[in-house]
Amino acid sequence: MAxxxxxxxxxxxxxxxxxxxxxxxxGIALGAMLRAIDRRIEEGVLKRENVGFVGGIGCxxxxxxxxxxxxxxxxxxxxxxxxxxxKIVKPEMKMIVVGGDGDIAAIGGNHLLHALKRNADLLVIMxxxxxxxxxxxxxxxxxxxxxxxxxxPYGNPEKELxxxxxxxxxxxxxxxxSSITHPQLLERTIYKALAKRGLAFVEVLSTCPEIFGRxxxxxxxxxxxxxxxxxxxxxxxxSIEESDYDWSRGFVIGEFVDKDEPGFLxxxxxxxxxxxGGAER
Amino acid sequence: xxxEYLTGNIAIAEASITSGLRFYAGYPITPxxxxxxxxxxxxxxxxxxxxxxxDEIASINAVIGASWACSKAMTATSGxxxxxxxxxxxxxVITETPLVVAYVMRTGPSTGVPTxxxxxxxxxxxxxxxxxxxxxxxxxxTPQEAYDLTIKAFNVSEKLRTPVVLLSDAVIxxxxxxxxxxxxxxxxxxxxxxxxxxxxxxRPYDPVDGLVPPMACFGDGYGVLVESLTHDERGYYSPxxxxxxxxxxxxxxxxxxxxxxxxxxxxxxxDSCDVALVSYGxxxxxxxxxxxxxxxxxxxxxSVKFKTLFPVYEEGLAKLLEGVEKVFVVENNTGLYYRELRxxxxxxxxxxxxLIDLDVPPPQEVVEVVSKWL
Numbered sequence: 001m002a003x004x005x006x007x008x009x010x011x012x013x014x015x016x017x018x019x020x021x022x023x024x025x026x027g028i029a030l031g032a033m034l035r036a037i038d039r040r041i042e043e044g045v046l047k048r049e050n051v052g053f054v055g056g057i058g059c060x061x062x063x064x065x066x067x068x069x070x071x072x073x074x075x076x077x078x079x080x081x082x083x084x085x086x087k088i089v090k091p092e093m094k095m096i097v098v099g100g101d102g103d104i105a106a107i108g109g110n111h112l113l114h115a116l117k118r119n120a121d122l123l124v125i126m127x128x129x130x131x132x133x134x135x136x137x138x139x140x141x142x143x144x145x146x147x148x149x150x151x152x153p154y155g156n157p158e159k160e161l162x163x164x165x166x167x168x169x170x171x172x173x174x175x176x177x178s179s180i181t182h183p184q185l186l187e188r189t190i191y192k193a194l195a196k197r198g199l200a201f202v203e204v205l206s207t208c209p210e211i212f213g214r215x216x217x218x219x220x221x222x223x224x225x226x227x228x229x230x231x232x233x234x235x236x237x238x239s240i241e242e243s244d245y246d247w248s249r250g251f252v253i254g255e256f257v258d259k260d261e262p263g264f265l266x267x268x269x270x271x272x273x274x275x276x277g278g279a280e281r
Numbered sequence: 282x283x284x285e286y287l288t289g290n291i292a293i294a295e296a297s298i299t300s301g302l303r304f305y306a307g308y309p310i311t312p313x314x315x316x317x318x319x320x321x322x323x324x325x326x327x328x329x330x331x332x333x334x335x336d337e338i339a340s341i342n343a344v345i346g347a348s349w350a351c352s353k354a355m356t357a358t359s360g361x362x363x364x365x366x367x368x369x370x371x372x373x374v375i376t377e378t379p380l381v382v383a384y385v386m387r388t389g390p391s392t393g394v395p396t397x398x399x400x401x402x403x404x405x406x407x408x409x410x411x412x413x414x415x416x417x418x419x420x421x422x423t424p425q426e427a428y429d430l431t432i433k434a435f436n437v438s439e440k441l442r443t444p445v446v447l448l449s450d451a452v453i454x455x456x457x458x459x460x461x462x463x464x465x466x467x468x469x470x471x472x473x474x475x476x477x478x479x480x481x482x483x484r485p486y487d488p489v490d491g492l493v494p495p496m497a498c499f500g501d502g503y504g505v506l507v508e509s510l511t512h513d514e515r516g517y518y519s520p521x522x523x524x525x526x527x528x529x530x531x532x533x534x535x536x537x538x539x540x541x542x543x544x545x546x547x548x549x550x551x552d553s554c555d556v557a558l559v560s561y562g563x564x565x566x567x568x569x570x571x572x573x574x575x576x577x578x579x580x581x582x583x584s585v586k587f588k589t590l591f592p593v594y595e596e597g598l599a600k601l602l603e604g605v606e607k608v609f610v611v612e613n614n615t616g617l618y619y620r621e622l623r624x625x626x627x628x629x630x631x632x633x634x635x636l637i638d639l640d641v642p643p644p645q646e647v648v649e650v651v652s653k654w655l
Contacts, residue, residue, distance in 0.1 A: 015517065049502040054346075057509075065506075065518065070499040072349065072507035074342065075372050081306075081339035085346030085354075088330050089304060090500045093350075114335040275325030 023221025025180035025206030036191035077107030116170035129208035144247035173198030175257035181229035198263030289453035296431035304347035337362035351498035357383035377442035397639035398451035424458035452563035487514035492535035544594035554583030571647035
């Protein structure tokens with residue numbers, strides 16, 4: 001019998017290898033996610049048939065193609081409303097939204113904003129490679145200021161969007177930043193996020209050697225990995241003010257918010273009870 | 282069956298509940314908001330969900346998600362909102378997601394006259410989204426038809442796994458009329474077909490022995506794949522000409538070949554007709570009155586009201602109007618549906634009667650224009 005990977009049981013193995021470039025950080029992110037999900041399933045916290053993956057468009061969103069769960073690869077930026085609707089209709093589902101920084105924070109920004117405000121019962125994982133990778137290297141809202149992109153060839157003139165601050169300001173129950181350079185921490189973060197009610201937002205800093213790396217002179221995946229790694233500052237219980245997102249000063253990773261306020265479904269359930277009747281038609 | 286005195290909008294809301302609606306997502310827009318408000322009050326009593334989303338884009342994407350969680354799902358909007366929904370409708374087409382959009386037209390373009398009527402969006406309702414396919418469009422002209430066609434819209438969407446547009450307008454929306462309402466069991470309510478094979482053998486886009494694949498949902502244990510990319514029967518991305526051809530022609534055929542089953546019309550004096558006044562929606566009311574006036578003047582006129590606009594039932598239309606010499610297409614726009622019909626009715630004279638009016642174009646104006654071209 002062929003040797004199989006322990007996570008193969010969660011994968012559509014006939015779709016492997018993935019479409020990701022060699023050296024891409026997404027494989028590490030997916031591995032950490034599957035290990036965290038596996039632990040929650042083994043513990044009985046999650047049921048495999050109740051895990052749903054939804055992604056929009058981009059390299060990260062293609063993560064929905066590979067795991068053997070109910071999955072939706074929808075349109076650019078719109079994974080959150082799709083996932084929230086599934087959750088409302090089938091509250092037993094654990095809906096995981098995966099997307100890149102462009103998918104989640106640019107075109108999908110309005111949906112993220114309102115999901116955060118609702119404390120919607122979703123796990124939103126934003127893998128941030130600081131660039132539009134799939135389309136060939138255009139400006140992202142997370143691109144560090146001054147860096148070259150194909151649509152800002154003279155250096156990004158805009159300030160970076162720190163999505164952690166946005167998520168914390170709007171009331172999500174769990175807000176954390178992690179990095180593919182620290183896979184064990186990443187797995188632990190996602191493991192924890194999987195058991196939260198309300199909205200859990202996890203930003204995962206990642207490497208895109210093919211596009212971002214090439215732009216900044218680190219085309220070799222290991223070089224880019226080391227460049228990101230040396231900029232990561234691990235902090236225990238950092239404050240929001242400490243959530244530095246800065247290519248030159250570094251990126252602080254850790255749990256910025258961890259609370260247990262009622263999620264959207266909790267308040268929605270109370271609301272629905274006020275509707276009288278219950279007749280069948 | 283019971284009778285109620287309802288507006289077109291409330292008839293749509295009531296019929297959607299009868300059809301088994303369980304999820305409504307929406308964003309306020311004139312002249313549709315009372316559908317939303319009515320359902321917000323009533324639908325939770327039947328175990329359904331009504332959620333106001335941040336915009337029409339979120340609303341339609343939520344409707345798609347809810348449908349994939351096995352709920353009958355709907356949204357309602359008007360021109361500006363429908364324009365925002367188009368990208369997601371294309372997603373619903375390629376993923377074969379049953380859903381209903383109640384599209385209550387108002388005066389356009391852009392903000393236009395939000396509280397008044399028009400039929401400017403008749404082509405957009407089916408041709409608006411990218412990808413070159415057609416979705417069924419049903420067009421009521423009275424509250425009763427709004428009620429009946431809403432039920433039909435849900436049934437067609439479930440049967441063919443397609444988005445369906447219920448195309449109303451601002452006049453019908455807020456005109457009261459007597460509506461015969463059906464109770465459960467008095468009207469056919471179609472449910473989508475579910476897979477009959479175990480999850481290991483299930484292929485989400487395999488139509489098995491027809492054109493419409495059985496549909497498993499999130500949480501059913503089937504590991505469904507909702508795929509916006511061109512896909513094979515498994516739902517796997519397949520950037521190949523043969524896959525694209527196979528998918529496109531199946532998606533095309535499942536709608537086109539249902540044209541005869543979907544097609545619905547009503548007529549006046551068609552059995553003694555030389556001159557047909559073809560119309561739809563609120564303008565059809567005016568065309569019917571104009572027909573009677575013309576007959577009083579000795580013209581062998583008839584009126585044909587289309588209750589369904591797309592897919593165009595070409596053979597059926599040609600046959601229906603076989604003995605008619607001249608066809609006038611009366612509509613409240615620049616002559617849009619006329620463009621569809623002139624291609625279908627090539628062997629006789631088809632005349633456009635485009636009458637732009639913030640309400641129903643008056644019958645007298647229809648009579649005047651038709652008389653000039655007789």
